[in-house]
Amino acid sequence: MTEDDEPVRDAGFDEFLDALADGEGYYVECANGHGSLPPRRVCPECGSADLDETPLPDSGEVATYTRVHVPAPSFADDAPYVTAVVDFGPVRLTGQVQADVEDVEIGLDVEPGFGETETRGERLVVFEPR
Amino acid sequence: MTKVRVAGAGITKFGRHPERTSRDLFAEAGATAIEDAGVARDDVEGVYYGNFMGELSEHQGHQGPLAAEALGVQAPATRYESACASSGVALRQAVRDVRNGEADVLVVGGSERMTNLSTAGSTEALAIAADELYEVRAGVTFPGAYAMMATAYFEQFGGTREDLAHVAVKNHANAVGNEHAQYQREITVEAALDSPAVADPLHLYDACPVTDGASAVVLVSEDYAETNDLDAGVAITGTGQGGDRMALQDRENVATSPAATEAAEEAYADAGVAADDVDLAEVHDCFTIAEVLALESLGFFETGEGITAARDGITTQDGALPVNLSGGLKAKGHPVGATGTSQVAELTKLLRGDHVNSEHVPEARVGVAHNAGGTVASAVVHVLEEVAE
Numbered sequence A: 001m002t003e004d005d006e007p008v009r010d011a012g013f014d015e016f017l018d019a020l021a022d023g024e025g026y027y028v029e030c031a032n033g034h035g036s037l038p039p040r041r042v043c044p045e046c047g048s049a050d051l052d053e054t055p056l057p058d059s060g061e062v063a064t065y066t067r068v069h070v071p072a073p074s075f076a077d078d079a080p081y082v083t084a085v086v087d088f089g090p091v092r093l094t095g096q097v098q099a100d101v102e103d104v105e106i107g108l109d110v111e112p113g114f115g116e117t118e119t120r121g122e123r124l125v126v127f128e129p130r
Numbered sequence B: 001m002t003k004v005r006v007a008g009a010g011i012t013k014f015g016r017h018p019e020r021t022s023r024d025l026f027a028e029a030g031a032t033a034i035e036d037a038g039v040a041r042d043d044v045e046g047v048y049y050g051n052f053m054g055e056l057s058e059h060q061g062h063q064g065p066l067a068a069e070a071l072g073v074q075a076p077a078t079r080y081e082s083a084c085a086s087s088g089v090a091l092r093q094a095v096r097d098v099r100n101g102e103a104d105v106l107v108v109g110g111s112e113r114m115t116n117l118s119t120a121g122s123t124e125a126l127a128i129a130a131d132e133l134y135e136v137r138a139g140v141t142f143p144g145a146y147a148m149m150a151t152a153y154f155e156q157f158g159g160t161r162e163d164l165a166h167v168a169v170k171n172h173a174n175a176v177g178n179e180h181a182q183y184q185r186e187i188t189v190e191a192a193l194d195s196p197a198v199a200d201p202l203h204l205y206d207a208c209p210v211t212d213g214a215s216a217v218v219l220v221s222e223d224y225a226e227t228n229d230l231d232a233g234v235a236i237t238g239t240g241q242g243g244d245r246m247a248l249q250d251r252e253n254v255a256t257s258p259a260a261t262e263a264a265e266e267a268y269a270d271a272g273v274a275a276d277d278v279d280l281a282e283v284h285d286c287f288t289i290a291e292v293l294a295l296e297s298l299g300f301f302e303t304g305e306g307i308t309a310a311r312d313g314i315t316t317q318d319g320a321l322p323v324n325l326s327g328g329l330k331a332k333g334h335p336v337g338a339t340g341t342s343q344v345a346e347l348t349k350l351l352r353g354d355h356v357n358s359e360h361v362p363e364a365r366v367g368v369a370h371n372a373g374g375t376v377a378s379a380v381v382h383v384l385e386e387v388a389e
């Protein structure tokens, strides 16, 4: 049991966000070079249990994006906002682009970072254009 | 291997019934299907039931037993959950169980109550079909995820919002005469283009509505149909299922839906048909772009070429391959857990000739149902064929 007001962490995922907040983002790489994101016991691609935390590249390219106008309640005060899937090579990551949608396009170079939602102050993956 | 017939089909009016419980909705659809089939309730050996958000919308889990009770059937019942493909996967299991001789009579269906939630509440509930950690916490909504698929599609293959608007216009036109449909009215391309943005490039008229409703079909073995002299002129001859990574970020190319391609290939091989043999299809158009991806995965169009199918009149009522003659999710509505079996119920009637839109496909013999979960991390495809008497 936990105290009612004590938030329970999601093991693996929250450590990943902690690292991202410290500027030390990483991904999980298997012996065969497949990338994935934690928590992982085995590589989702090949099943290898030989996994290493590998530094996330300093920048990636927007693979696709949208501007969300109708949010879920947890993002009510954040909307409209731009969400993107960013390609870092061995791994792709989803987050909010800190830019106007007019300045975002597929292929845009961005850096991974960490932020909080406006609505509830919840932890959030963000991307800053380089 | 025993062959599987659809003996009966039932659908409630899809639309806004905020006060009706999912068990009540299913009672109506199931009773209609059982009556249509002409089977004795005592003969029903199982109830396979799809439901997605009962815990969130009604504070009700464990809905299988409620589904059997609602039908007055004394048989074990199981709830299946695969997001928007919930009743599609329930159907696949039932088809396999009848084929394997495990059962002669099964009721398969689904039910969903959604409009008792606020818009924000249903947006939040639908989002749980995505990856909570990596998508929902990044602000990805259900429309937002399909919007990112559309952005990627436009970039790789071209296409415009106007092409997508033609999909919505087509499906609305098909729903006009369908008494089960939520929106029995036509829309125009201009109205679709001018509707409010939901997640760019998708606007309100690119999206299916929030819907309450239920559907059911009665599956019987060929032997049972013959022994009991049932009028069951439609067979399910092929079933296939495909899977993909849950999150868009973990997929090679989000401008395609490989899980549905896999499901279609398996279902066609199972039925011994090819994409060219298909006369009509009901596909999972939760968003207009989803219909485009479905057409390509089902092999009706090459990758990147399905975008203009509606605009070119190929998939319209009088086109070479009518798609979503029921109105599709877009205009018929999308009560999530009920959608998969509603497609099969509609196709059964279209092939039998007693659907309001059967007049558009008088010679049709082969129909395909394509049901997708989430952003097509789950996909199930069934082939239906009219049986030669």
Ligand SMILES: [Zn+2]
Residues within 6 Å of the ligand: A030, A031, A032, A033, A034, A043, A044, A045, A046, A047, A048
């Ligand atoms: Zn691997």
